[in-house]
Amino acid sequence: MTDSGSSLGQDRIDPPAAPGPDADEVSDGPDPLAGVWDVVVVGAGPAGASAAYGAARQGRRVLLLDKAEHPRYKTCGGGIIGPSRDSLPEDFKLPLQDRVYAVTFALGGRFTRTRRSKRMLFGLVNRDEFDLRLVQSAEQAGAVLVTGVTVAGVEQPAGAGRTVTVTTSDGRRIEARAVVGADGSASRIGRHVGVTFDQIDLGLEAEIPVPESVLRYWQGRIHLDWGPLPGSYGWVFPKTESGSLTVGVISARGDGEATKGYLADYIRQLGLSGFTPSIESGHLTRCRAEDSPLSRGRVLVAGDAAGLLEPWTREGISYALRSGRLAGEWAVKIAEADGSADVRRQALNYAFAIKAGLGVEMRAGKVMLGAFERRPHLFHAAVCLVGPAWRAFARTTQGHTTFAQIMRDYRAARRLASIAAR
Numbered sequence: 001m002t003d004s005g006s007s008l009g010q011d012r013i014d015p016p017a018a019p020g021p022d023a024d025e026v027s028d029g030p031d032p033l034a035g036v037w038d039v040v041v042v043g044a045g046p047a048g049a050s051a052a053y054g055a056a057r058q059g060r061r062v063l064l065l066d067k068a069e070h071p072r073y074k075t076c077g078g079g080i081i082g083p084s085r086d087s088l089p090e091d092f093k094l095p096l097q098d099r100v101y102a103v104t105f106a107l108g109g110r111f112t113r114t115r116r117s118k119r120m121l122f123g124l125v126n127r128d129e130f131d132l133r134l135v136q137s138a139e140q141a142g143a144v145l146v147t148g149v150t151v152a153g154v155e156q157p158a159g160a161g162r163t164v165t166v167t168t169s170d171g172r173r174i175e176a177r178a179v180v181g182a183d184g185s186a187s188r189i190g191r192h193v194g195v196t197f198d199q200i201d202l203g204l205e206a207e208i209p210v211p212e213s214v215l216r217y218w219q220g221r222i223h224l225d226w227g228p229l230p231g232s233y234g235w236v237f238p239k240t241e242s243g244s245l246t247v248g249v250i251s252a253r254g255d256g257e258a259t260k261g262y263l264a265d266y267i268r269q270l271g272l273s274g275f276t277p278s279i280e281s282g283h284l285t286r287c288r289a290e291d292s293p294l295s296r297g298r299v300l301v302a303g304d305a306a307g308l309l310e311p312w313t314r315e316g317i318s319y320a321l322r323s324g325r326l327a328g329e330w331a332v333k334i335a336e337a338d339g340s341a342d343v344r345r346q347a348l349n350y351a352f353a354i355k356a357g358l359g360v361e362m363r364a365g366k367v368m369l370g371a372f373e374r375r376p377h378l379f380h381a382a383v384c385l386v387g388p389a390w391r392a393f394a395r396t397t398q399g400h401t402t403f404a405q406i407m408r409d410y411r412a413a414r415r416l417a418s419i420a421a422r
Contacts, residue, residue: 032146033174037063038335039328040166040176041143042151042189044070046317047303047324048182049134053089054328055180056142060335062328063174065166069147070135071128075205075281077237077246078130079222080123080317082399087321089137095129097239102221103393105384107377108228109269113384114221121397124222124237124246154179154192156297164298177335179299180327182320185286187305193296197307199287199366201231201314202256204263205248206277207239215240223270226376227251227262231312231369234266247272250314253284285314290363294354295347298334302327308358311365312372312403319358326353364404371420378420388412 039055041048044066052064080094088094100123102116139145150169166174181189215238223236232251239246247270249263267273288307294300302308303320310319330350337343372379382389392413395401406413 031172032144033063033149033168033172035061036163036175036177037061038176039063039178039180039331040065040164040174041180041182041328041331042166043181043183043187043303043305044068044135044138044145044147045074045131045182045184045303045320046134047305047320047327048180049131049138050087050089050321050324051180051182051302051328051331052138052143052145053134053141054325055332056138056328058329058332059142060332062138062143063176064135064138064143064145065149065151065174066145066147067150070132072131073279073281074127074131075203075248075283076127076317077205077235077248078125078127078239078317079237079315080125080130081315081397082122083318083402084321085123086399087318087325089134089141092133092137094123095125095133096123097126097241098124098237099220100124100222104221104223105380106223106225107380109225109266111380111384115384115390115394117394119394119398121394124239126239126242151183151188153188154181154299156299161297177298178331180324180331181299181301181305182303182324182327183305185284185304185307187301189299190301190305190307193299193301194293195301195305195307196289196292197286198289199311199369200253201250201285201287202253202259202282203248203250203285203314204259204282205246205280206263206267207244207279208247208267208272208275208277209244210272210275212243214245215243218245225266225269226372226380227266229255229258229262231373232259232262234262236270244278245272250285285309285316287311287314287362290359294351297347298343300327300331300334300347300350306354308354308362310403311362312369313365323354323358326350360404361402364402364407367407367417367421368403371417374422375420378416382416389416 038060040063041052056062100121104114106112152167155165163175218238225234229251234249237246302323308319309316333346
């Protein structure tokens with residue numbers, strides 16, 4: 001890991017009396033990007049908005065950049081599990097589309113079984129509404145949002161540089177004492193840091209408007225299908241308030257046609273092929289290699305830009321929220337660091353915090369995925385027929401436990417994973 005930090009010394013710019021100027025004040029000025037920012041966050045999704053919130057609430061001067069204007073559509077099931085809920089800003093009101101109390105499991109469209117919970121398993125949101133509210137929370141904390149800005153790269157001077165330069169596609173240069181890259185799985189900031197991946201998956205999704213009678217059938221319940229491709233699965237998430245169903249599938253990248261075929265077959269099996277999707281989209285999810293860097297000098301990465309997501313389910317919102325908050329808090333420490341050694345120390349502390357928490361969970365998820373790829377029928381039988389397995393699934397979605405804790409505390413879970421991996 002390289003480092004180009006140095007003492008801020010007497011050149012340090014103290015924060016303004018308010019955490020940052022109002023958005024209207026910025027837009028009326030000659031250049032909303034001018035000046036030296038304590039923290040610049042690239043990307044205003046869950047990771048970026050959380051990073052901006054975490055930094056701005058400490059009273060620092062924070063700039064949040066995004067190439068798109070909110071609200072905007074994102075390919076995502078929109079499941080808000082317990083860890084996501086617990087990582088939201090204070091007083092955040094979830095724009096829930098539905099509350100999930102039941103799951104119907106299927107194995108390749110067959111052997112269906114519905115399991116129910118007296119307590120809510122998790123909530124469902126539309127990403128455009130959810131992300132917009134996260135950005136608004138960051139702005140309320142004092143962050144300055146500027147949209148329509150495409151970041152081209154990052155420059156860190158050799159030697160004892162005190163700032164990082166974020167360059168834009170239209171030639172502008174933004175100075176910062178610390179940068180957080182949260183610009184998605186194809187992150188330019190991630191390439192600067194040197195992020196590497198050992199798992200890449202293709203997710204395809206359709207938003208399908210359906211009549212009220214169909215919505216009532218799905219309300220409060222999701223569908224999970226363990227698919228025909230290794231490690232694949234499909235889902236139906238009802239967005240009751242919007243009058244639509246989010247139907248998607250995910251599998252390892254490499255055979256896009258087979259993944260498209262799986263989605264078409266899945267929609268047909270569900271009896272939904274007679275309805276016309278309003279949106280059809282796809283994206284790649286990238287999961288970091290265990291030795292992949294999380295920082296370079298004064299630049300940190302979080303969320304998808306860092307390859308942080310759950311390897312088996314490919315759930316990424318909770319990882320984005322948690323890593324984003326940590327990145328924002330540590331970016332402030334890097335901005336305030338006294339010399340390059342201190343910059344390096346704070347960056348290493350951020351990496352340790354990620355690896356000690358999310359990294360442990362990801363390691364367990366990789367074990368689960370490896371076993372699931374070989375024996376999906378064992379997982380299906382366990383969650384459908386074995387009470388403790390279903391309760392473990394429910395407790396995980398509710399945020400009471402994690403895959404890592406289950407693997408550590410329950411011999412039966414370790415044995416199931418071992419048998420399935422043979």
